[in-house]
């Protein structure tokens with residue numbers, strides 16, 4: 001099969017409809033919206049566009065399935081997830097190609113994301129049977145304290161376009177393990193990966209109504225009535241801080257449980273005693289994973305004055321040697337940005353930094369031709385008032401500033417309303433612990449440029465979010481604690 005034929009086959013195999021109560025169905029408004037390949041701008045598939053009525057039908061299905069699903073044996077819930085993990089890994093190449101086509105990231109990264117996404121199913125397959133409670137004697141000896149953990153109930157899940165599979169499985173895995181039913185709205189730019197995963201979960205025996213997937217081009221009109229309805233008891237959102245804030249306001253009315261995985265603005269600190277090779281390697285990962293379109297992407301590099309020149313030039317060399325192209329071509333390392341708006345925003349941020357005195361070592365411009373490609377860019381002498389120091393760049397741009405003093409760099413790193421992740425490179429153990437403690441972030445990469453790990457608690461503080469996904473605590477987000485006061 002030619003690569004073009006294979007791309008068609010993989011794209012056309014996706015049921016591009018709404019998945020409600022175990023059935024694939026068109027939009028009740030008979031409408032569709034187009035999903036594009038960002039490396040060409042061409043339409044890949046038309047996907048059913050859920051109306052508010054479809055959204056309500058999905059919530060009805062989730063509510064109707066909840067009581068029975070909560071009683072399902074935890075082992076059986078776990079085994080569905082385990083089968084889904086295995087099936088995702090068997091289909092890794094096709095799922096990766098699908099993701100690359102709709103999102104643009106290089107195939108090797110999409111394969112990595114499919115493995116990462118599947119790992120949430122394996123992890124929560126194991127957690128499903130570990131939900132426990134407690135029994136204790138009251139301090140005065142006159143009664144007993146019994147606690148039990150129960151599913152929160154029907155949950156609304158909203159996911160972004162940048163990790164089209166993993167941001168969904170990181171929510172579906174714990175919700176299934178805890179016994180919650182779901183309505184999931186994937187990003188309208190990249191709904192195909194999630195539709196393929198919903199199909200796969202049904203094949204693995206997930207009962208009808210447990211997971212309902214409703215792609216839509218009008219997210220607010222679809223989701224607000226579901227939030228305000230009152231029957232959904234939980235909203236788990238991954239996306240921008242701006243939309244997260246709006247959703248929190250909507251959730252307040254029904255006092256809904258919320259998990260918010262929001263934007264970041266990660267500082268990357270390289271101290272004078274750092275292993276420079278390791279710091280460069282980490283910088284490439286922290287900056288270039290997902291073409292810089294990651295909430296965890298290094299957004300501000302602070303490099304000690306003793307190292308800044310060598311670091312900047314070696315980073316520029318590595319950035320300029322990356323191969324740019326269609327993510328589906330083997331060997332490509334940098335795919336396109338998600339759309340023209342994203343590419344123009346990156347250009348605006350670079351122009352603003354340059355206007356304020358930054359110098360471009362490499363890149364600094366888009367790539368001509370179809371698709372939304374932007375050249376990997378290194379900027380030096382970036383002033384602290386440049387807009388990109390306070391804005392998520394979401395593109396392949398590394399702005400570098402030098403520092404000399406630990407306390408000053410810590411203050412600069414923390415001078416942000418965001419607090420998702422920070423990176424620190426130092427070989428001094430005392431400094432490492434001191435700086436890790438002082439950083440205002442939910443996660444720190446210490447001498448490493450990647451923090452994502454299904455076995456670890458992922459999440460931010462300040463405007464980066466509420467709650468944690470993954471790790472031993474990930475299932476907690478979908479559980480309530482009930483206390484029974486037992487008379488003796």
Ligand code: NAP
Pocket residue numbers: 158159160161162163167185186187188189216217218219220221223224238239240241243244246260261262263264294295296392420459460464465
């Ligand atoms: P976004 O614009 O906030 O969209 C996220 C999701 O919310 C999409 O499904 C979107 O639908 C939906 N949405 C938009 N407006 C809505 C509304 N009024 N009501 C309900 N849903 C609404 O974010 P994005 O551009 O897709 O993703 C990038 C952002 O996500 C970045 O800020 C990034 O840092 C953050 N992110 C955070 C994490 C984390 O774990 N902390 C992980 C990944 C990404 P449409 O697609 O139809 O617009």
